[in-house]
Amino acid sequence: MKVHLEFSGGLELLFGKKKQLTLELDQETIGILPLIQHIRDHLLKERPELFVVGNSVRPGILVLINDCDWELEGGTESIVRDGDKICFISTLHGG
Amino acid sequence: MSSASPPPGGGKVNWELWILRAVGVGVALYIVPRWVHFLSFLVSNSRRPSREEQQLVLRSLSILEDHARSKEASITHQITLEELGGIDEQDTAAGVEPVSGAREMPMAPFWTSGSSALSSAEVELYGRQLILPQLGVAGQVRLKESSVLVVGAGGLGSPVCLYLAAAGIGRLGIMDGDAVAMTNLHRQVIHNAARCGTNKAISAKQTCQHLNKQIRIDAHDTPLTPSVAERVVPQYDVLVDCTDNPAARYLLNDAAVLFNKPVVCGSALRWEGQLWVYNYRSGPCYRCLHPQPPHRLDQSGPEGLFNALSPGGGACDMEGVIGTAPGTIGVMQAMEVLKVCGGLGDHSIGASNRMVMYDGLDAEGPFRSIRLRTKRPTCAVCGDHPSISSLQDSPDDYIDMCPADLLPPLPPSAHVKPSQLASHLHRHPPSEANLSAPPRVPPILQDDNTYQQQVGGGDGGLGAVSVVDVRPSAHYAVSHVRHSLNLPIDQILSQSKEELLARLRGPRGNNRGAPPSPVSYVVVCRRGNDSRLAVSKLRDLFQEEADDDQGGGGEGGEGREEKGCTFLNLQGGLEAVRRNVEPTEAMPLV
Incomplete structure (x- = not known):
């Protein structure tokens, strides 16, 4: 399966300044939490604590599955399928 | 006496005068019938104007009057605003509020707005x-x-x-x-x-x-x-x-x-x-x-x-x-x-x-x-x-x-006061030869990448000082302590001991397996938070280094002292140093 990843709100800085990445996996589907762990283990370039806390994303990061808040798709139980677009967005506080 | 006195010029015909008379007659011939027509029109309509007609005329006059008055009001309105000159700083400070009454223009009586809620x-x-x-x-x-x-x-x-x-x-x-x-x-x-x-x-x-x-x-x-x-x-x-x-x-x-x-x-x-x-x-x-x-x-x-x-x-x-x-x-x-x-x-x-x-x-x-x-x-x-x-x-x-409040605690001896660093840098302006710069020039100007700044002692205990600036490189590029080393905090946190050592030694570093000594590294950032984090990590790293070098002798904090190298945090950061610099503008910070 192929998953399209997007990072914004500054998270791209943790991924070698890449805003978009494509991930190829051998399985048919993957749970969002295992996906997050996979990203942490294989794609993250620095400071994993800024991306992951425990088994999920750090508070303040919004996760979107195909441009929808993951809470609408099942939250941490969400299942990611081939071709899905997953966005990780760090909430901005500047003003 | 004939009224027609001979024209001046001894009987000579004055053509110009005749032409004028002819034109006069022509004009009269044209106008008179129209006058007659007009008079006959007046005669045929000679009656008192009706009450409605009188009122119509009066109302027209009143509209004209109102119009004139509103023109006047509008002029007054403009003058009032001009006199006010808007509400400026001093006015506001003095409690002057915008005048709200002067802006209302009298509404023409024949006109009505869609809503009375808007002027x-x-x-x-x-x-x-x-x-x-x-x-x-x-x-x-x-x-x-x-x-x-x-x-x-x-x-x-x-x-x-x-x-x-x-x-x-x-x-x-x-x-x-x-x-x-x-x-x-x-x-x-x-x-x-x-x-x-x-x-x-x-x-x-x-x-x-x-x-x-x-x-x-x-x-x-x-x-x-x-x-x-x-x-x-x-x-x-x-x-x-x-x-x-x-x-x-x-x-x-x-x-x-x-x-x-x-x-x-x-x-x-x-x-x-x-x-x-x-x-x-x-x-x-x-x-x-x-x-x-x-x-x-x-x-x-x-x-x-x-x-x-x-x-x-x-x-x-x-x-x-x-x-x-x-x-x-x-x-x-x-x-x-x-x-x-x-x-x-x-x-x-x-x-x-x-x-x-x-x-x-x-x-x-x-x-x-x-x-x-x-x-x-x-x-x-x-x-x-x-x-x-x-x-x-x-x-x-x-x-x-x-x-x-969340940063790792440092012992009091690991801090440098901004006044201490400012006075040190004033007395020993960083330069390649440690001598050249005049004392009152703020030691902030972008310069070369030489940073191993060794300054003699006798200046309030700082001794030989090397400044490490942990701000992002874009901030550093704008202005920094001359000859300081830019080692951004994210690099300090992510790089290995060996990488950091190589950076600290720099092109002129000595060949020992530790930072050059004796030297105090004063670690600076804008406000003193990132530098505190950096000092904490650097002390931890090179504490271990000192112990390793001594075969795990367990010397504790003294190991660092024996290497003659200390990492000090600039309290309050460069902003605090700036308050010790005259004029402040000479040390722009971003």
Whole structure:
């Protein structure tokens, strides 16, 4: 399966300044939490604590599955399928 | 005597005179029949004018009179405003409020406006927007009857206040506890250079009142605190979140939920911005989206540093911001407010529960909108069983996340006072030969990349000093301590011991397996937080190094001393040093 990843709100800085990445996996589907762990283990370039806390994303990061808040798709139980677009967005506080 | 005396010139015919007479006759022949016709017309109509006709004439005269009077009034009105010269700083300081009575022009008695709720001056001012069928007079009246509190008069608040004032929001509240600074002006365009040092709420009010004298503007020159929120928030219909830190955002959210006010929320950093409307039409609140505030994390562990170092959590002064990013989001916030207040709430992004994200560097799609979750039944403030019922007893204390409180503790001997470093650098201006620069020149100027600055002792205990600047390289590039080494904090945190050692030794470093000695590394950043973090890691690393070199002799803290190398944190950062420099402007900091 192929998953399209997007990072914004500054998270791209943790991924070698890449805003978009494509991930190829051998399985048919993957749970969002295992996906997050996979990203942490294989794609993250620095400071994993800024991306992951425990088994999920750090508070303040919004996760979107195909441009929808993951809470609408099942939250941490969400299942990611081939071709899905997953966005990780760090909430901005500047003003 | 003949009346026809011979023409002068001895009987000679005066042709010119004859021609004139002929023309006169011709004209008379032309006019007389018309006179006759006119007279006969008069004779045929000779009667007293009727009562209606008399009244018609009188009314016409009165209209003419009124018109003249209104012309006069309008002239007087202009003069009054000119005499006022607008409300300037001194006027506001002296408590002068805009004159509201002088602007009303007497209405011509034959004319009636669609609504008595708008004056002719208001109709003129807002005409271009109130002819929009979606808004109309009724919408404009709704705007006039609305009150909006803008919290934060910075990069977002500037366009929000300007556009809301211009659009005729009847009562505009502007809250900010900060003063205008030069570093604000590239994005906080409501202020100006002459107002540096003035409170931002007061400065914003002055600009807006110049723009529109028809509306009431209240400046709240205080930061948002629980008690301020309890006093001020209930006075307004709609809140606009233009704050710049998570603590204020959570506090404003809780106040909005407790007092039942919708919030138009914006944020911006670097080239990006985010916008949404919350606590609106049974939608989610800020806590529904972000149940866990950053500062509730375990403050003793590394997680406590998230906010200080997180990619999105930083502030504009650390991360940088292009002025048009908050400008873009602020203008869109104003648009959302106008829809919510003007009766067009169905068109608000709050009605569709969406967040708009803007990335100024995205050539493909700078704008995108995402669908957000619904209200969380378990939300701590807006849920079914809220745990927060008052701003005073909230589990969060809304204290701004101050990284210094979360940073690892350092022994007192690991700190350098800014005055100590300033005086040291004045006496021993860093230079290649340690000699050249005159003593009163501030030692801040970009120079070469030579940094192993060894200075003799006898200067208050600092001894040989090497300055390590842990600010981001873009900040360093603007200005820095001459011959200092730029080793950004993210590199210090991510690089291995060997890499760091190589950086610290530099091209001129010695060949030993430790930083050159004897030397004190004074680690600096802008405010003294990142440098503290860096010193903590460097001490840990090279403490181990010293122990390893001694075959694990377990010398503890003395191991470092024996290597003759110490890492010192500059307390308060370069900003504090700047206060010891004359003139301050000679040491620009970004």
